[in-house]
Amino acid sequence: MLTAPPRLLLVHAHPDDESLWTGGTIAKYAANGAHVTLVTCTLGEEGEIIPDGLALLAAAESDQLGGYRNGELRAACAALGVVDHRYLGGIGRWRDSGMVGVPSNEHPRAFINGDFTEQAEQLLAILREVKPDVVVTYGPDGGYGHPDHIRAHEVTTVACAQADVRRVFHVVTSERATNEGVAELAAVADLPHRLPAPGELPVTPDDEITTVVPIADHLDAKLRALRAHQTQVTVWQDDSGSSCYALSNDIAQPIVGHEYYILASGRPDDAESDLFGGLG
Numbered sequence: 001m002l003t004a005p006p007r008l009l010l011v012h013a014h015p016d017d018e019s020l021w022t023g024g025t026i027a028k029y030a031a032n033g034a035h036v037t038l039v040t041c042t043l044g045e046e047g048e049i050i051p052d053g054l055a056l057l058a059a060a061e062s063d064q065l066g067g068y069r070n071g072e073l074r075a076a077c078a079a080l081g082v083v084d085h086r087y088l089g090g091i092g093r094w095r096d097s098g099m100v101g102v103p104s105n106e107h108p109r110a111f112i113n114g115d116f117t118e119q120a121e122q123l124l125a126i127l128r129e130v131k132p133d134v135v136v137t138y139g140p141d142g143g144y145g146h147p148d149h150i151r152a153h154e155v156t157t158v159a160c161a162q163a164d165v166r167r168v169f170h171v172v173t174s175e176r177a178t179n180e181g182v183a184e185l186a187a188v189a190d191l192p193h194r195l196p197a198p199g200e201l202p203v204t205p206d207d208e209i210t211t212v213v214p215i216a217d218h219l220d221a222k223l224r225a226l227r228a229h230q231t232q233v234t235v236w237q238d239d240s241g242s243s244c245y246a247l248s249n250d251i252a253q254p255i256v257g258h259e260y261y262i263l264a265s266g267r268p269d270d271a272e273s274d275l276f277g278g279l280g
């Protein structure tokens, strides 16, 4: 056990990623008294908008989505128990770059267009101030290939190498849990979203996963946080407790009782089910 409250810092690319990827983990450690810092790199200005009534917020219309999503993120942080939230470089410094090959990649403030050293130094300054024991971000593929996620991984990797961080984890999606969850959803008669085709969802083979954090006791908080991101996420839940979410692509993705990580640096001992396990 750590003598002082453990300190967890997560680096995510857009508002909603904290809840989609790590919502249960954040809620669990915050509830257990850890100091949790969330760093979000952009405002998600280029996101697709699900509700018709909010369509005019889009980048190509009024370009107000980023400010709107900041409000969604604040509500999600409240649901998860995050009190220390930062934007990399301050709110509005870096803009959502959009998917690979779209014109918004060229925006002068696009995260992937920004000066890499400046971005790494912005994160390093936060790391030196907060002094987290554990840092979480995506793996080298950004989890699913989004350029901003890949950049978040790269910035975090470089900044952590210069800071005194005890463990770095990459959050991933379990292949086995996804397959089991999709099989359960396939048995639901009135699922409002389409099921993913085999291999359609980006997943990681379970033999590569080092750390499985149980979050079943914090699913309510995760679901509340996901619902806060109404421009991006639709949440479905039935009476039996089975649940899924869908993004603007309308593919049903199971919400499962664990979140999955690969230890990227630091001591592996006792880290099988606890990001801080064995850190004395």
Ligand SMILES: [Zn+2]
Binding pocket: 013, 014, 017, 146, 149
């Ligand atoms: Zn994202």
